[in-house]
Amino acid sequence: MNEPRPTVGSIARRRLLLALGFGVTNVAVLRRFGSDTGPGSGSLSDSTGPGDPAAAPESPDAGPAPATAVAEPAPSEDPPEIPVLDESAARGPDHLFDLAIVGGRVIDPASGFDFVASIGVTGSTVAAIVAGPDAAPLQAFETIDATGLVVSPGFIDILSYSPNGYGEWFKLADGVTANLGMHGLDGRADGWFAAHPDGSSPIHFGGAYDNAFVRQTYGLDPYDTAAPGTTNAIIEDARTDLRNGFVGLHMQPEYTPGTTAEDLLAHAVLAAELDVPLCVHARYSDNIAPGTNLQAIGELVQAARETGAHVHVEHINSTGGTGVMAEALGRISDAIDEGLSMTACVYPYEFWATYLKSARYQDWQEKYGISYGDLQVAGTSQRLTEQTFDAAYANNSLTAAFAMSPTDVELPLQADFVMVGSDAILDRSHNNHPRSTGCFSRVLGRYVREREVVDLPTALSKMTIQPARLLERRCPDLRRKGRLGIGADADITVFDPATVTDRSTIENPAQESTGIQWVVVEGRVALSPDGARSEALNGRGLQSDIGTA
Template structure:
């Protein structure tokens, strides 16, 4: 049968059909475990258990603090998402319901039919908060649409943006460059050191560190929502420099995102666990919140020990989190410090474990030298599946892609398929995560990581009355990634509708490239 049209005239749903959905649609499930989320964004000890016995009786529709009450019965909404399974991981709400949207806000969530000027039929689909990619890059017009196809509504370059905050927000705030998703980012220490401050590739002097501290404070004033440090790629950056900048971040209530200093087992002095210790020491010394970027590619072969070390720090009050992309291979450029002499022993791989994205070509010693001169990005088959699963199963580890598609397609497929792969492979097919826990990792966890000093994030990552109307609607039976190393540009499937600020940017007919409602996410945005 062909898909129903993406929109149809306003008609209230059949109450008989709604009751059948409530009784039968979820009767196959025995129990749904839903977790509350305390400060820091991780699932907490308070759990709501919903027993499915006959007709499902969910908790009441959630609302953010200070939300206006829903409009009275008979109100016609600008947009209604009708008859889907509405899941809000932040509150535990999980029921077949209609979602009523006016302008850019969710105004009602109702198990009774709502009327809208436009109605999207979500029967059989999951209606979730829009996905937040917490570890992306600039929302360039080539790759950002693959983010939309993967369900992303907020694209945050917390791995650092190669620009000043002023330049970044002026560029993407222009009518010609405005993206379809919300956008923000972090102060990129390597870029600011090299391009803006013109510092040499050696340890900074106290005066040079002060220059960077002033630039960071200015960047926060101009819109950055975090600090990015990358000591593996900039090994001349000292712990003192990182701590000085982290101190500025702490004063502004901003988190520090770190590509830690070492990414191989190594030794107690030079290895992943030593790098974790360095970051934790900075956090304890400065009071800064810290985040370990793409933890599976940083603590390979010592994942269990790394997670235990981070858990122990969290138990004594250190504000630390991490993110993961759901792939068993990482990628970086061949001229980076990661491929310094001895990389085969460090990562326990050889030339044939390196693959050129966009072609699928496996490297040899000769092609390695040739592509290194061109600084090509390569995928390294180097992450044990067991490490990946441990990270995914850790409640406080969120999802982040660490990629966005660039022209030429020399990219890791995580640029196109991170969120759909999590839902398709690791929720539906492998059962590593429950659906609610996976959605929490894509929505409320990243929102909570950033919301302390970014008011706009307090309305994102939630499907609640009063929240921003950023919504992702997907088919849990078909959602899947299609991007591969050979063809990383393949968009995901099963993401049926994507709504950003109340506007549909993807429907069943495809991407609506003339709709670009993205807004800046800054400390000043509300």
């Protein structure tokens, strides 16, 4: 079914509402995130809204800002306590390790360990961490000199899609060791894992049941409302998929407007019963009533309150918080203070992208306060005009919309319950958002080093231990990932904090990040300064234990 043709709305009214919203946001920022007006404070006093001709949106092609020094851990004669997950995995310094990573700044966000140290790996497990002037050198079959580099748990992309044999290699170059399709996987769990066996990918993989996909199997159009009997059948399909290995539930009511509040609550009840997160692309992405970002957040808070489910708000910068970010984060923070279980994620770009015939682009000018020149067709340098829009619409082109402000990215990065997720994986058509290949390096380069929005250990926490903890209750493998301690899985990313950055653009997203020096998956080097090792297909399926518990 072709969706309604976008219409021209009142841009002036939208801009007025944004201006009023930004005024309220300033107050909320001061209340919830401190009154510091230095770098990364989230102050909006000098901000302008999307579509404002006085401040054009940041170009994804702009060169990186001058690098600033990245703080080293505070000098200390005595190293902090070595993190240990499993004492039985420990090996002494006289052991011959399979791999040693020596002399790097080792950061384990799970324990707070941050010190120059060396790591010994045996098989697929971290077996030694030695630090301090008296530490004995480690002997290994292969040694990585990490002097001047940061050694981190491998990054976990909490919001991706199915591996496709191509995009995973760009994820690897961005430091990712686990690609989790929590934005929903197209397929039923048993068939999906059969099509993606262990050893078919350089990085780990898994993900969530996709309500939009299952709705289609019942012949439902995005705008169709399911009959009660159909909803019950869909819930049982979701239960089956969780038993067969999926690690969460995904819904996207903005793209399936026929999804009712009752449908969402039914999924939340199941999520609470089986102790998995309900990950939601929220119902609204603009601030014009009826149907606003804050109403969408309210619906998700209410679902968590009524059912006890953990509700995860996907890409809050583009859906649920755009233009009212401090208020949106404040409502989630209040819900957490109330005892509800909620998290969110963000991708580090001030533009989103989707297909022009999707429900999101309906009434786009009025909803987002932008015009044709704020749209760019993916894979091209073409900014649309009123004359070229019709052809792009007829082709249903994937199109980027510059509809966010810097605050929409910076404030979520500063909130302790928000993690980083890309919301994309590159396919061979290259018709995709640059977040598919540069998400994590962009956080480290632009938002840690250059803009100092968030410090390095905090940023790494959002890429490692936080996504692991979101899913580990029903995914045992993740209890040993996102961490660097003795007994942890040896999924490790080594990067240069002075040079790490993204290179991907809307015109050409198929560009690997720079500064990611080494990536280790399952204890084996998958990426080195010489490039990816094509034979290193060490990724495994990360599955729930619901069907075996």
